Amino acid sequence: MRLSSICAAIAVMAIAATPAKADPPRVVATIAPLHSLVASVMAGVGEPYLLLPGPLSPHDFALAPSDVRRIAGADLVVWIGAPLESFLVKPLDGAAERQLALLDVPALDALPFGASGQDGDGAGLDPHIWLDPVRAIAIVTAVQERLSQIDPDNAATYRANAAALIVRLARLDEAIRARLQPVASEPFIAFHDAYGYFSRRYGLQPAGYFASDPQRRPGARTIARLAALVRDGTVSCAFAEPQF
Numbered sequence: 001m002r003l004s005s006i007c008a009a010i011a012v013m014a015i016a017a018t019p020a021k022a023d024p025p026r027v028v029a030t031i032a033p034l035h036s037l038v039a040s041v042m043a044g045v046g047e048p049y050l051l052l053p054g055p056l057s058p059h060d061f062a063l064a065p066s067d068v069r070r071i072a073g074a075d076l077v078v079w080i081g082a083p084l085e086s087f088l089v090k091p092l093d094g095a096a097e098r099q100l101a102l103l104d105v106p107a108l109d110a111l112p113f114g115a116s117g118q119d120g121d122g123a124g125l126d127p128h129i130w131l132d133p134v135r136a137i138a139i140v141t142a143v144q145e146r147l148s149q150i151d152p153d154n155a156a157t158y159r160a161n162a163a164a165l166i167v168r169l170a171r172l173d174e175a176i177r178a179r180l181q182p183v184a185s186e187p188f189i190a191f192h193d194a195y196g197y198f199s200r201r202y203g204l205q206p207a208g209y210f211a212s213d214p215q216r217r218p219g220a221r222t223i224a225r226l227a228a229l230v231r232d233g234t235v236s237c238a239f240a241e242p243q244f
């Protein structure tokens with residue numbers, strides 16, 4: 001009798017000492033690079049859902065009904081912002097506490113297209129922030145802070161994961177800088193205007209793009225201008241983007 005009541009008391013104490021294991025927060029990340037960063041911060045707690053898997057481009061995407069339900073039920077949606085994922089503007093309208101739009105985070109220092117000296121077409125903020133490892137560090141910090149707010153029980157895990165990831169991203173930044181330094185002065189062309197932040201970070205010389213928006217066909221004038229750059233030897237390297 002006495003032994004069983006001691007056992008019961010120990011069992012109660014054990015339950016009281018173990019924090020209730022709540023469900024992990026339901027987190028949605030839009031594109032694969034963001035998902036990768038968010039998944040690393042959430043490691044050991046939960047797994048974010050990737051909204052645009054594989055080759056799907058956010059430049060041309062429409063939400064399926066199942067996506068709409070998932071967004072409505074999410075504790076947090078991590079996205080770049082309206083210039084990239086315009087399909088999220090309506091579903092997230094009025095849901096400020098359930099979303100993290102990275103272009104709105106001051107530490108991300110979002111810039112307009114053309115800020116790298118290229119002829120931007122005034123289309124607003126350049127969304128390609130994840131291609132700059134230093135901005136990726138700012139993304140990790142913003143994600144960690146927001147996750148810690150909505151899920152304080154796991155804040156220590158988020159902080160530790162973020163710190164480890166930031167060390168890796170800082171090493172990546174150094175490695176890219178060292179690798180590109182010998183070719184930094186070589187002008188290049190790329191299919192769409194995605195490399196402004198990357199080029200600024202590493203002092204590269206983008207000579208032009210076929211299009212700002214990969215969904216828009218380049219005009220004859222643009223193609224003629226870029227072809228001339230290749231012909232006269234200004235440009236020796238052209239990057240294709242076969243996914244478009």
Ligand SMILES: [Zn+2]
Pocket residue numbers: 059128192193194214
């Ligand atoms: Zn793009």
